[in-house]
Amino acid sequence: MVAARAGQKRRLVRLSAFFSLFAVVALAGIPAYVAPASGEAAAVFVKKIPSRYRDWRFVSVAREEAPLDDIRVILGNDIAIKAYREAKLPFPDGAILTRLAYRYEPSEENNASFGRQQSFVAGHPKNGVQFMVKNSKKYAATGGWGYAQFNDGTAVDDSLLEPCYPCHQAVKSRDFVFTRYAP
Numbered sequence: 472m473v474a475a476r477a478g479q480k481r482r483l484v485r486l487s488a489f490f491s492l493f494a495v496v497a498l499a500g501i502p503a504y505v506a507p508a509s510g511e512a513a514a515v516f517v518k519k520i521p522s523r524y525r526d527w528r529f530v531s532v533a534r535e536e537a538p539l540d541d542i543r544v545i546l547g548n549d550i551a552i553k554a555y556r557e558a559k560l561p562f563p564d565g566a567i568l569t570r571l572a573y574r575y576e577p578s579e580e581n582n583a584s585f586g587r588q589q590s591f592v593a594g595h596p597k598n599g600v601q602f603m604v605k606n607s608k609k610y611a612a613t614g615g616w617g618y619a620q621f622n623d624g625t626a627v628d629d630s631l632l633e634p635c636y637p638c639h640q641a642v643k644s645r646d647f648v649f650t651r652y653a654p
């Protein structure tokens with residue numbers, strides 16, 4: 472009689488252990504069923520500044536009028552430079568492009584040598600440092616590129632990163648990259 476009751480109790484314990492395991496598995500599965508309201512994946516942004524970007528290679532330069540009013544350089548890591556040189560699109564995962572911008576300043580020193588007003592150079596950094604990091608899975612919601620901006624080394628808020636992809640869509644046919652490789 473006692474033995475039968477103990478056996479029943481063991482079965483009950485096993486049964487409840489099975490159901491709690493079932494509950495854990497079911498709960499763990501829930502996030503997979505909760506799709507974003509719009510049906511589209513939410514944008515993921517880059518929050519960590521890629522290391523050694525200042526050593527990357529030259530892609531091209533650009534000058535922006537006010538209100539940006541800067542002179543800028545576009546650099547690429549080895550993967551990006553290789554893709555540019557081979558004219559391979561889309562850029563492969565691991566490619567990273569950066570845009571550094573500086574005040575566009577007249578150089579009194581250079582002008583003195585030339586004997587006239589003509590020289591403009593890069594002044595203090597401005598308008599942040601921007602990145603596009605290629606990872607076709609992680610950043611699928613934004614064309615495979617993760618966008619980032621750091622102002623004085625600090626990542627900007629997501630709200631400032633939302634306009635990046637919509638504007639870069641203008642050059643979708645060039646894998647969302649505006650800058651052409653300068654010879």
Ligand code: HEC
Pocket residue numbers: 533535543545568569570601602603618619620631632634635636638639647648649650651
């Ligand atoms: C209004 C349009 C527009 C918006 C918004 C914009 N960009 Fe760009 N971006 C450009 C253009 C045009 C260029 C090429 C010329 C230049 O650098 O000024 C460029 C160049 C770049 C480059 C160099 C690679 C390339 O595509 O030429 C990077 C990196 C970049 N942008 C990142 C960003 C990030 C990060 C954001 C959001 C914080 C952003 N951009 C927002 C238009 C835009």
